Amino acid sequence: RKEVEQDPGPFNVPEGATVAFNCTYSNSASQSFFWYRQDCRKEPKLLMSVYSSGNEDGRFTAQLNRASQYISLLIRDSKLSDSATYLCVVMEYGNKLVFGAGTILRVKS
Amino acid sequence: DTEVTQTPKHLVMGMTNKKSLKCEQHMGHRAMYWYKQKAKKPPELMFVYSYEKLSINESVPSRFSPECPNSSLLNLHLHALQPEDSALYLCASSQDSDQPQHFGDGTRLSIL
Numbered sequence: 468r469k470e471v472e473q474d475p476g477p478f479n480v481p482e483g484a485t486v487a488f489n490c491t492y493s494n495s496a497s498q499s500f501f502w503y504r505q506d507c508r509k510e511p512k513l514l515m516s517v518y519s520s521g522n523e524d525g526r527f528t529a530q531l532n533r534a535s536q537y538i539s540l541l542i543r544d545s546k547l548s549d550s551a552t553y554l555c556v557v558m559e560y561g562n563k564l565v566f567g568a569g570t571i572l573r574v575k576s
Numbered sequence: 577d578t579e580v581t582q583t584p585k586h587l588v589m590g591m592t593n594k595k596s597l598k599c600e601q602h603m604g605h606r607a608m609y610w611y612k613q614k615a616k617k618p619p620e621l622m623f624v625y626s627y628e629k630l631s632i633n634e635s636v637p638s639r640f641s642p643e644c645p646n647s648s649l650l651n652l653h654l655h656a657l658q659p660e661d662s663a664l665y666l667c668a669s670s671q672d673s674d675q676p677q678h679f680g681d682g683t684r685l686s687i688l
Contacts, residue, residue: 501676510666510679511619554618562607562673563632566618 470494470565473555477571484545488570490538490555499558500531502540504551505569511554514540545574579603580680582667588686591657597683599650599667607673608650610642611666613682619666625650626673657687 473490480486492500500517515522517529517538528541538555555567580601589595599608607626611619624632625644639661641653650667664684668677 499674499676510681513676513678516676558674561632562624562626563621564609564677566620568618 469568470559471555471557471567473553473567473570475568475570477573479573479575480545482545482547482574482576484574485541485543486545486572487542488540488553488555488572490540490567492536492538492555492557492565494557494559494565495533495536497536497557497559498562500538501556501558501564502527502529502538503554503556503566505554506551511566514553542572545572547574547576550574580667580669580678582665582680582683584683585681586684586686588688589654589657590688591659593657594653594655596654597652597665597667597685599652599669599680600648601669601678601680602648603669603671603678604647605669605671605678606647607670607675607677608644609668609670609677610640610650610652611668611679613664613666623652624673631673654685657685659687661685662687 502514503511505511517531521530526543530539552569554569610622613619623642628644643651664682666682667680670677
């Protein structure tokens with residue numbers, strides 16, 4: 468079983484749509500959780516950290532369920548510029564980051 | 577623009593060459609990392625330096641040799657690489673090793 472699992476997509480959505488990505492992780496001792504986005508042939512960029520209480524940054528909302536070992540990302544009012552690969556990232560014991568394989572989002576006009 | 581600077585952006589080398597990748601950050605971060613990323617795959621951790629000391633080596637072959645000359649610089653020395661080592665090499669830094677990491681834009685390495 469992979470340590471961090473994501474639906475690879477692609478998710479093809481129209482502009483203005485709401486889209487949700489999910490991620491599960493296998494190590495219950497994982498300490499911190501993040502969403503990164505990566506554009507084609509570019510470096511990963513931190514989108515947001517994820518907390519148990521849920522957190523929101525503009526159109527983006529992230530949620531963590533430790534009991535279910537499940538992380539989500541909701542994007543509202545999708546823009547063309549949101550098209551990218553979204554990486555679910557888990558920090559394990561020893562402060563090692565483990566990346567999911569990524570979910571591809573394509574927003575179309 | 578990224579605050580983690582990597583040079584060179586592209587590198588083509590033969591299997592017998594010796595070269596170095598360089599990474600620099602001036603954010604006062606005390607943890608720095610090397611990752612390898614193959615096409616259509618997520619980044620894979622290679623090395624972690626914390627307070628200028630190597631804290632994690634993910635069983636990387638000895639043909640890759642990291643060096644941290646000071647808190648702002650991280651090098652990756654390459655020698656006798658194989659074609660399968662062709663990849664994007666990403667450097668990252670974080671304020672401390674339990675904080676979110678910020679990536680440089682990478683060195684795209686091709687081994688002939």
